[in-house]
Amino acid sequence: MNSTLIRGGHLLDPAAKLDAPRDLLLRAGRVAAVDAPGKLDALAAREHAETLDARSLIVAPGLVDIHVHLREPGQSHKETIATGTAAAAAGGFTSVCALPNTTPVNDSVEATRWMQSPERQALVRVFPIAAATRGSLGEAITEYVALKSAGAVAISDDGKPILHDAIMHQSLAAAARAGLPVIQHAEDTRLTQGATMNAGALAFRLGLRGMPAEAESNIVERDIRLLAALQDSRAHLHVAHLSTAKALEAVRRAKRNGLHVTCEVAPHHFALTEEAVGQYDSHARMNPPLRVQADREALIEGLLDGSVDAIATDHAPHCVHEKEQEFERTPNGVLGLETALGLSLQVLHQKHSLPLSRVIALLSAQPAQLLHLAGRGTLAVGSYADIVLFAPKTMWVYRAAESKSKSRNTPFDGWTLPGKIHRTLSEGKTVYSSGS
Numbered sequence: 001m002n003s004t005l006i007r008g009g010h011l012l013d014p015a016a017k018l019d020a021p022r023d024l025l026l027r028a029g030r031v032a033a034v035d036a037p038g039k040l041d042a043l044a045a046r047e048h049a050e051t052l053d054a055r056s057l058i059v060a061p062g063l064v065d066i067h068v069h070l071r072e073p074g075q076s077h078k079e080t081i082a083t084g085t086a087a088a089a090a091g092g093f094t095s096v097c098a099l100p101n102t103t104p105v106n107d108s109v110e111a112t113r114w115m116q117s118p119e120r121q122a123l124v125r126v127f128p129i130a131a132a133t134r135g136s137l138g139e140a141i142t143e144y145v146a147l148k149s150a151g152a153v154a155i156s157d158d159g160k161p162i163l164h165d166a167i168m169h170q171s172l173a174a175a176a177r178a179g180l181p182v183i184q185h186a187e188d189t190r191l192t193q194g195a196t197m198n199a200g201a202l203a204f205r206l207g208l209r210g211m212p213a214e215a216e217s218n219i220v221e222r223d224i225r226l227l228a229a230l231q232d233s234r235a236h237l238h239v240a241h242l243s244t245a246k247a248l249e250a251v252r253r254a255k256r257n258g259l260h261v262t263c264e265v266a267p268h269h270f271a272l273t274e275e276a277v278g279q280y281d282s283h284a285r286m287n288p289p290l291r292v293q294a295d296r297e298a299l300i301e302g303l304l305d306g307s308v309d310a311i312a313t314d315h316a317p318h319c320v321h322e323k324e325q326e327f328e329r330t331p332n333g334v335l336g337l338e339t340a341l342g343l344s345l346q347v348l349h350q351k352h353s354l355p356l357s358r359v360i361a362l363l364s365a366q367p368a369q370l371l372h373l374a375g376r377g378t379l380a381v382g383s384y385a386d387i388v389l390f391a392p393k394t395m396w397v398y399r400a401a402e403s404k405s406k407s408r409n410t411p412f413d414g415w416t417l418p419g420k421i422h423r424t425l426s427e428g429k430t431v432y433s434s435g436s
């Protein structure tokens with residue numbers, strides 16, 4: 001039988017409220033048993049299980065990233081589903097949700113199915129997020145029920161926010177009926193024409209046009225008003241890569257008022273500020289942009305107090321030649337899959353004392369629950385054997401040149417981070433091993 005024993009590790013499974021030494025027996029891609037150290041030895045021997053030594057390692061659910069750009073179909077010079085999921089595996093992720101701003105835009109059942117087909121050679125599970133409107137043009141909503149049947153787990157026009165109130169209202173109502181969350185990239189693009197970084201003194205000094213915090217918070221507040229007016233308890237609004245204190249305050253208020261509003265924060269927004277733009281460093285250009293220290297601190301506070309529901313990377317690969325241009329000409333986005341765990345451990349656990357189990361929950365259990373990814377984000381018996389083994393205190397150096405991604409656009413090249421990943425298993429199969 002195809003079984004594996006993970007022996008001697010410390011299990012962190014926030015969904016099952018487990019934070020203790022445990023052995024795990026995996027069988028046919030699922031978790032078959034979880035028990036005290038040594039208790040599964042006899043059973044594993046009978047099954048001729050392969051044994052993985054997890055002594056001094058944390059055994060956690062494979063991480064779940066609800067915001068990645070895998071660039072296929074259409075932009076395979078930047079990334080493919082195969083290379084993007086290899087980067088995911090190297091970063092401890094076993095489930096990734098792919099945004100639809102591909103070429104063509106994923107607004108169809110066919111594209112949603114294409115992304116999940118075995119020919120894509122994904123190393124970890126890919127869950128498509130389908131476009132909210134045809135071609136993400138913000139005009140006519142797509143077929144949410146059919147897209148859900150084809151495997152879409154949410155709908156979003158990420159990168160092209162839905163500005164028209166009537167269309168956003170229709171989208172929220174139709175998604176509520178279909179049982180899908182609407183993920184909004186909150187940006188009032190009427191306020192951000194030609195802007196390439198955060199608005200403020202630094203943008204002024206660099207001679208760059210800036211994006212004000214209000215461009216984000218205005219849309220978050222508008223969306224919350226539309227959600228409240230809908231009066232449908234099934235409706236779920238999720239704010240993508242929230243970056244400002246002001247927008248976070250709006251989400252907090254909505255939660256207090258009992259609305260189903262959730263949000264995610266990207267590691268670069270809690271690890272860096274706009275100062276990283278320095279002298280026009282294109283690896284510090286993304287959308288939403290890096291903000292000021294007060295925003296960064298507010299996001300960290302939101303992660304600590306539970307107002308932020310998930311950490312999501314917004315992994316956005318671009319070719320070297322695309323990023324090696326004048327700052328204003330370079331595309332938005334940075335890699336994120338391989339540095340998310342390390343940055344989260346460094347900033348949230350080491351600097352701000354967030355318990356390890358809470359960091360893992362933000363990276364696995366909570367995002368999985370948010371998008372209803374059944375059997376993911378937990379290691380309870382019966383769930384998928386999606387597992388990451390890592391040494392939380394072991395420091396390692398991130399080298400962009402060694403990235404599994406096709407691209408190299410990261411502001412974290414050469415950073416020393418905690419949390420060395422030893423192995424990642426997707427449905428019981430090793431998909432990454434550090435080889436040491």
Ligand SMILES: [Zn+2]
Pocket residue numbers: 067069099158159314316
């Ligand atoms: Zn994105």
